[in-house]
Amino acid sequence: MANVDHGRPGQVLGAGAAQARFAAVRAGLWVVAAALAVRQVAVVVRQPPGERLTDLETWIGPQGVLHVPGSLYDADQFTGTPFAGLVLRPLSRPAENALGYGWTLGTLLLVVVLGVVVARALPGPVSRRTALLAPPAAVSLLMLSLPVRNTLHLGQISILPVLLVLLGVFAVRGERAAGVLVGLAAAFQPAVLLFAPLLWLTDRRRAAVSTGATFAVCTAAAWAAMPHDSWTYWAHHIGGAGLGLNPSGLANQSLHGALLRSGLTGVPEVAVFLVLAAAVAVLGLRRAVRYAHDGQLLLAVAITGCVVVAISPTAWQHQLLWVLLAVVGRVGKRARDRLVWPVAVVLVMTLPAKMLLPNMQVLFPLRDNIVLLAALAAACAVPFLPRSSPHFSTPIPTEHAEPAPARWRRVPLLPVWRRVLSRPNLLLELLLIRVCYAVYSHVRLVAAGSRSTAEHHGDQILALERVLFLDIEHWANHAVVKVSWLQDFFDFYYESFHFFVPLGVLGVLYVRRPTDFRWVRSALGFATVLALVGFWLYPLAPPRLMPGLGIIDTVHGVQDFSKPDYGTLTSVTNQYAAMPSLHFGWSLWCGVVIAMLAPRWWMKALGLLHPLFTVSAIIATGNHWVLDAVGGAAVVFAGFGLTYLLAGPRVTAGAGVIRAAGGIEPAAEPHTAAPESRSTAGAGPPKVKAKVKPEVSAKATEPDDGGDGDAGSEGGEARAGAQPV
Numbered sequence: 001m002a003n004v005d006h007g008r009p010g011q012v013l014g015a016g017a018a019q020a021r022f023a024a025v026r027a028g029l030w031v032v033a034a035a036l037a038v039r040q041v042a043v044v045v046r047q048p049p050g051e052r053l054t055d056l057e058t059w060i061g062p063q064g065v066l067h068v069p070g071s072l073y074d075a076d077q078f079t080g081t082p083f084a085g086l087v088l089r090p091l092s093r094p095a096e097n098a099l100g101y102g103w104t105l106g107t108l109l110l111v112v113v114l115g116v117v118v119a120r121a122l123p124g125p126v127s128r129r130t131a132l133l134a135p136p137a138a139v140s141l142l143m144l145s146l147p148v149r150n151t152l153h154l155g156q157i158s159i160l161p162v163l164l165v166l167l168g169v170f171a172v173r174g175e176r177a178a179g180v181l182v183g184l185a186a187a188f189q190p191a192v193l194l195f196a197p198l199l200w201l202t203d204r205r206r207a208a209v210s211t212g213a214t215f216a217v218c219t220a221a222a223w224a225a226m227p228h229d230s231w232t233y234w235a236h237h238i239g240g241a242g243l244g245l246n247p248s249g250l251a252n253q254s255l256h257g258a259l260l261r262s263g264l265t266g267v268p269e270v271a272v273f274l275v276l277a278a279a280v281a282v283l284g285l286r287r288a289v290r291y292a293h294d295g296q297l298l299l300a301v302a303i304t305g306c307v308v309v310a311i312s313p314t315a316w317q318h319q320l321l322w323v324l325l326a327v328v329g330r331v332g333k334r335a336r337d338r339l340v341w342p343v344a345v346v347l348v349m350t351l352p353a354k355m356l357l358p359n360m361q362v363l364f365p366l367r368d369n370i371v372l373l374a375a376l377a378a379a380c381a382v383p384f385l386p387r388s389s390p391h392f393s394t395p396i397p398t399e400h401a402e403p404a405p406a407r408w409r410r411v412p413l414l415p416v417w418r419r420v421l422s423r424p425n426l427l428l429e430l431l432l433i434r435v436c437y438a439v440y441s442h443v444r445l446v447a448a449g450s451r452s453t454a455e456h457h458g459d460q461i462l463a464l465e466r467v468l469f470l471d472i473e474h475w476a477n478h479a480v481v482k483v484s485w486l487q488d489f490f491d492f493y494y495e496s497f498h499f500f501v502p503l504g505v506l507g508v509l510y511v512r513r514p515t516d517f518r519w520v521r522s523a524l525g526f527a528t529v530l531a532l533v534g535f536w537l538y539p540l541a542p543p544r545l546m547p548g549l550g551i552i553d554t555v556h557g558v559q560d561f562s563k564p565d566y567g568t569l570t571s572v573t574n575q576y577a578a579m580p581s582l583h584f585g586w587s588l589w590c591g592v593v594i595a596m597l598a599p600r601w602w603m604k605a606l607g608l609l610h611p612l613f614t615v616s617a618i619i620a621t622g623n624h625w626v627l628d629a630v631g632g633a634a635v636v637f638a639g640f641g642l643t644y645l646l647a648g649p650r651v652t653a654g655a656g657v658i659r660a661a662g663g664i665e666p667a668a669e670p671h672t673a674a675p676e677s678r679s680t681a682g683a684g685p686p687k688v689k690a691k692v693k694p695e696v697s698a699k700a701t702e703p704d705d706g707g708d709g710d711a712g713s714e715g716g717e718a719r720a721g722a723q724p725v
Contacts, residue, residue, distance in 0.1 A: 022129060029136035033115075036143035037108050040152050044104050047153075056103060056155025073232045079243040079314075082222035082230045083187040084157065103155055110159045111148055114166065115139035121170045122328060125393060145349045146320040155236045158318040160193050162183035162305070162325075168207070168299055179210020186211065187218035189319065191312040194281065196678045198304050241313030253371040254315035255280070261368060277311035284310075284379035294386045303327040308377040320371055324349045326378035330385045335395040341382060341627040347435060348374045352676030353439035356431070423514030436525070443532050444577050454541040454576040461540065461579070461625050462549075470626045473543045473619055477551050480620040490617040491555050494583070501610055501635050505593055513597060518591050519643060519650045527589060531582050534631060539576035544622035551622040580631025581624045587614035588636050 044052050058077045072078045080088070083480035119134035126134075142148050151158050168181030180201070186193040193215055223230040237243050245251055248260035255276050259269050284307035292300035292672045305322025309315045324345065331341040347356060348370055357367040366373065385392045399422070465471040480487050502524070509517035544553040588609050594607025618624035 003302040010539065022132075026132055026136065029133060031141040033112075033143065034345045037112075040108065040143060040149065041104055043149075044152055045101075052153070053103065053155030054153070059562070071232055072226070072229045073243060075236065075574065079316075080157070081188060081190065081219075082226050082233050083218045085229065086225055088157075097501070104152060107152055107159060111142050112165055114159060114163045115142050117163070117170055118167045118298065118325065118328075121166065121298040123298060123387065124518075127586070141346065141350075142321075145324050146352075147318050147324070147349070150316075151318040154318060154343040156318045157188065158316075158321065161189040162321050164188075164190060165195060165301065169297065175206035176210045178204070179207040179212075180214045182207070183211040183214025184218065186215040187222075189308075189312075190215075191308045194285070194308055195301075195304055196309070197285055198288055198292070198300065201285065203290045203484050209405070212676060217670075235323070238313065243314075245316070247314055250368050251316050252314050253309065253317070253320060253369065253375070254312045255310050255372065256313050257315070258369045258372055262365075274327065280310050280376065280379060281307055287379070291384065296329075296384070296387065298325065299384060300327050302328060303379050306379040309375040310372065310379060315372075317371075320349070320375075323371060323375045323378065326374075326382075329378070329382065330392060331382055332385075333389075333391040333396055336422055336425050338395050340425050340431075341430060342613055343500050344431060345374060345378075347431060350425050351435065351438075353706070355435060357434070400600050423510065424518065429510070436528075440528060440532065444552070446534055450539075451541070454539045455546060455577075457538060458541040458543075458546045458625075461627050462546075465626060473622065473625060474550060476616075476620050477543070477554075477622050481552050481554065487554050487620075487672045491621045493613055494555055494623065496623050497610070497614065497698055498583055498586065505590050509593070509597070516597055516650060519647070520589075522647065523636075523639040524589055525639070526642045527585055527635045528582065530638055531585060531632070531633040533636070534580050535577040538579050540579040540625075540628070541576055542578045542623050542628075543625060545575060554621045555623065578624055578628050580633075580635050581618055581628035582632060582635075583612060584615050584629040585636045586634030587611040588633055589639075592640070658708075 018238045031478045066072070066078075066085065066089050072082070078085060115138035116135045119131070122130070122134060147158065150156075162185075164185035165179045168178040168185070172178050172181060176238040182192070182195050182199070186195070193211070196211040196215075199205070199211060219230075233243075241247060241256070247257055249257070250261075253259075256269075256273050257275075259273055264272060284303055288303040288307075291297075291303065302322060302325035306326060309320055309322055312319070327342045329341060329343045330338065332338045353367045353370045356370060357363045403658045406650060420545065480490060506521065506524075509520065543549055543551040544556070591608045591611040594610075595604045598607060615629045618629065619626060
């Protein structure tokens with residue numbers, strides 16, 4: 001008892017500190033959400049009057065649709081339903097007098113309410129911390145999404161139908177009231193009427209009937225008040241399909257738009273669309289009903305919303321918010337697979353399609369329909385886990401190496417950066433590599449400085465090289481130009497090996513050495529970020545762009561120095577991103593990694609030849625100074641150093657392995673694997689073994705990335721503690 005009494009003050013203090021940290025995290029998330037909201041308002045306000053709230057100004061301006069006597073649809077600019085026009089007419093004057101500020105703030109308020117409702121509708125079990133952190137996280141994600149940003153830019157009302165449905169399903173009491181809200185949403189967006197079958201099939205039949213009745217009453221009221229407009233909308237334009245932008249444009253992410261983009265038109269296109277829409281509706285509703293009965297009602301609503309996106313005649317970007325709600329679905333038994341679906345959804349809904357897929361013609365059908373494909377996947381294909389699955393809350397857990405000691409007392413290792421021993425999910429890696437490269441390219445282009453500044457920095461570099469006797473660029477360039485085959489070799493090497501070799505090294509390590517893949521990938525990421533800082537702070541003209549130096553540009557051709565942009569290249573890339581040289585930096589990273597990990601001496605030698613050839617190519621072609629290569633080497637070694645400092649050294653043979661039970665085991669001997677017993681659902685944690693019996697295995701370690709719960713192995717796969725050096 002004495003020991004317990006003495007321990008209580010410490011426990012109370014520890015609990016108080018944990019609560020304080022949690023409160024700080026929660027407050028920080030709300031600050032982030034508020035900052036994003038302010039940023040969205042600033043983006044709208046800073047735009048010229050003719051470019052902000054373009055749809056709203058079209059409706060309410062001096063000659064706007066809602067001010068013109070006659071039909072709302074005479075100019076094909078108003079794309080809402082007649083009921084929406086009936087509701088908006090009285091609001092046109094206040095909206096015009098407020099110059100859109102009140103409209104924007106009201107839309108932001110709807111987004112906040114929507115985020116709170118979504119957070120409270122998460123499928124259980126949900127911990128108290130998750131329940132408190134979910135609202136600001138949901139609001140922040142909504143603020144970042146393309147549909148919300150597009151809605152704020154255009155002045156649309158597309159947030160309202162989504163919010164009305166969620167309020168009707170999750171917030172109000174009474175089935176009739178719920179049906180009224182869903183029916184109002186359908187009156188604004190007719191395809192939302194698909195939620196009536198969902199309510200009926202989930203035993204909320206009064207709500208389903210009320211939904212249909214409310215939709216009918218609202219539509220009839222609009223028909224009575226505006227019969228000509230209603231006839232134009234429902235008969236002439238077939239539910240708004242012929243209004244607004246070209247339905248075959250990329251902005252229309254529905255099946256109808258995808259078929260039109262594929263070249264199918266006329267009656268055949270309509271027939272194919274109706275067949276596909278019926279199939280998607282039946283399959284999607286069946287899945288939604290199944291997950292609703294499973295207790296995942298928010299996921300059921302998201303699936304139905306994705307069906308709405310797919311089968312609508314037009315689904316513009318501001319109407320695609322339903323797809324983002326599908327992020328709540330859980331996919332994958334193993335923790336390393338658990339993040340793939342939410343990350344993919346978030347990337348699709350927050351980034352332009354050109355950042356997700358390369359600019360290759362063969363990928364254009366995927367890139368042009370990427371949101372539609374995400375909606376179809378959520379509605380018809382993605383195998384979301386039911387709550388009855390033992391892996392719903394506790395995916396197969398991760399094995400980590402024993403934590404490494406901190407390098408210095410005042411610079412501790414990152415507590416969240418655990419040394420994972422598994423192979424990461426390939427799809428997730430490819431997504432992140434593509435997005436990170438797109439961000440890198442954008443920042444690299446934005447970081448371009450003025451020509452005078454870049455040339456001034458070039459004079460500084462040249463002067464320093466002359467002091468150090470390193471100014472060999474002119475000699476090397478002209479010596480190579482005199483030998484045609486050597487010039488062709490260096491031109492080809494400069495253009496071809498910059499991306500091919502690093503991707504090849506990463507691919508081999510991913511397959512053969514997953515633990516080392518994680519470590520060296522982090523080092524490469526740090527080096528690239530540091531290089532971007534260099535591009536931003538020190539724009540530098542390469543030797544080929546220095547007037548009067550006499551360098552021959554062997555790769556890009558002769559530059560016209562009388563033009564400020566030196567030709568067309570400057571419009572597509574940052575010509576002054578020379579210091580540090582990532583051409584040499586990435587090649588040096590490849591050489592160091594191959595020298596560290598290659599099993600044969602001749603492989604190590606070939607690996608070290610790559611940075612040698614690269615530094616020769618960048619100097620001989622006039623694309624970099626010698627000191628640029630020095631800067632590239634500096635950021636690469638800084639990247640390795642930061643990885644070593646924050647995460648610890650590479651995992652080598654003999655490192656301890658932290659099992660799911662929390663114990664530490666010695667790693668298996670080189671080329672051996674530790675046998676692991678199977679664990680069934682509901683079984684207790686495995687016992688920590690004091691010794692590992694060597695056993696030859698053909699498979700490498702494959703633990704998972706994160707999560708807590710029951711340990712286990714799929715298919716009895718053997719697991720090893722670490723890769724041999």
